Amino acid sequence: MSTHSDPNVTPRQITAYATLTRNGSIEEWSFRQREARPHDVVYDVLLCGICHTDVHMIGPWGQHFPVVPGHEIIGRVTEVGEAVTGFAVGDIVAVGTMVDSCRRCGPCTAGMESYCENGATYTYDGLDRIDGSVTRGGFARSGICDERFLFHVPDGVDLAGTAPLLCAGITSYSPLRRWNVGPGSRVGVVGVGGLGHVAIKLARTLGAEVTAFTTSPDKVEGALALGAHDVVVSRDEAQVAARVNTYDFILDTVSTTYPMTPIVNTLKLDGTLCSVGIPDRFDVLPIALAQGRRSIASSGSGGTRETAEMLAFCAQHGITADVEVIKPDAINDAFTRLAANDVRYRFVIDMR
Ligand SMILES: [Zn+2]
Ligand SMILES: [Zn+2]
Numbered sequence: 001m002s003t004h005s006d007p008n009v010t011p012r013q014i015t016a017y018a019t020l021t022r023n024g025s026i027e028e029w030s031f032r033q034r035e036a037r038p039h040d041v042v043y044d045v046l047l048c049g050i051c052h053t054d055v056h057m058i059g060p061w062g063q064h065f066p067v068v069p070g071h072e073i074i075g076r077v078t079e080v081g082e083a084v085t086g087f088a089v090g091d092i093v094a095v096g097t098m099v100d101s102c103r104r105c106g107p108c109t110a111g112m113e114s115y116c117e118n119g120a121t122y123t124y125d126g127l128d129r130i131d132g133s134v135t136r137g138g139f140a141r142s143g144i145c146d147e148r149f150l151f152h153v154p155d156g157v158d159l160a161g162t163a164p165l166l167c168a169g170i171t172s173y174s175p176l177r178r179w180n181v182g183p184g185s186r187v188g189v190v191g192v193g194g195l196g197h198v199a200i201k202l203a204r205t206l207g208a209e210v211t212a213f214t215t216s217p218d219k220v221e222g223a224l225a226l227g228a229h230d231v232v233v234s235r236d237e238a239q240v241a242a243r244v245n246t247y248d249f250i251l252d253t254v255s256t257t258y259p260m261t262p263i264v265n266t267l268k269l270d271g272t273l274c275s276v277g278i279p280d281r282f283d284v285l286p287i288a289l290a291q292g293r294r295s296i297a298s299s300g301s302g303g304t305r306e307t308a309e310m311l312a313f314c315a316q317h318g319i320t321a322d323v324e325v326i327k328p329d330a331i332n333d334a335f336t337r338l339a340a341n342d343v344r345y346r347f348v349i350d351m352r
Contacts, residue, residue, distance in 0.1 A: 011035045016140035018066040019058040026331045034133045038083035039146050043075030048138030049164040050347040070138030071097045071123040072166040074159050084147050092153040096166035097301050099123050099149045111305025154315035161320025164346040172199035173310040174302035175274045179249045183207035191253035192219045197345040199251050200226045205317045253277045260284040267294045274299050323348045
């Protein structure tokens with residue numbers, strides 16, 4: 001029970017957009033926001049991107065329905081707890097895929113909380129580590145977050161185009177940095193969607209020579225416009241075969257299982273393909289790894305240290321996602337279009 005006397009930290013009823021049951025559509029709903037604690041920041045949600053994860057979470061992956069999705073959040077601070085030092089009312093802030101972690105393990109101590117050995121607390125459909133309440137995402141009028149997991153949004157950036165950086169951006173940026181992509185690197189980006197389109201911009205800005213791989217000939221022009229040096233239409237076996245032993249690193253954003261061997265064969269000796277689409281399984285011949293001592297790896301988002309670094313990097317270089325801004329009443333239509341790959345390249349909900 002609440003013992004707070006400050007009316008500013010009294011739990012409130014928050015209007016949100018949720019799926020009430022598994023595989024349900026998104027409907028207006030409201031929930032009681034958990035009580036604010038000394039290190040918490042409460043914010044009004046301004047914008048929230050729609051990620052492919054959200055599609056899975058309102059379906060097979062969801063655990064605690066109703067689910068309020070959304071983990072690419074831009075907000076404006078409305079209240080700060082008494083112990084908050086880094087944020088003030090009125091600040092423009094961002095929240096990504098997690099809102100807490102154990103804070104004690106090796107990865108947490110290194111600011112890599114997405115790899116918390118005790119499991120990071122996800123921004124939505126997670127369980128609060130203190131009171132066990134279900135966490136709620138950015139498809140809501142208000143959010144609450146411990147300041148450790150909150151980010152300042154650099155001045156002057158486009159807020160709608162920045163929202164998707166909190167998941168699509170960091171999920172691309174982290175492996176590009178981990179595998180030392182930079183000047184002289186030859187990089188492939190497989191899939192020109194929500195993640196892939198940001199990955200092309202990031203890899204290009206980091207100094208790499210970038211090839212986009214897409215199954216859709218109608219995405220070639222778009223990929224070049226995003227900064228790819230060239231584009232391979234991956235259904236054309238000859239085009240792919242012509243790139244054997246070419247790339248130092250491939251960021252694979254495809255979320256379904258597909259015949260990966262021809263793509264893996266485009267890696268150079270000791271090259272790595274990092275799958276951030278995370279399909280159910282990989283369809284690859286191990287001989288393709290032996291020939292060329294190639295690796296297949298994966299990567300999960302990024303921690304607070306790297307997310308702050310990514311936001312600064314994107315602000316410095318003017319990198320934002322290409323977005324289609326929608327009103328909350330168009331969320332269901334957006335989910336349908338997202339499932340059909342019909343967006344260039346990210347939906348962002350305007351919650352204002
Ligand atoms: Zn996401
Ligand atoms: Zn931890």
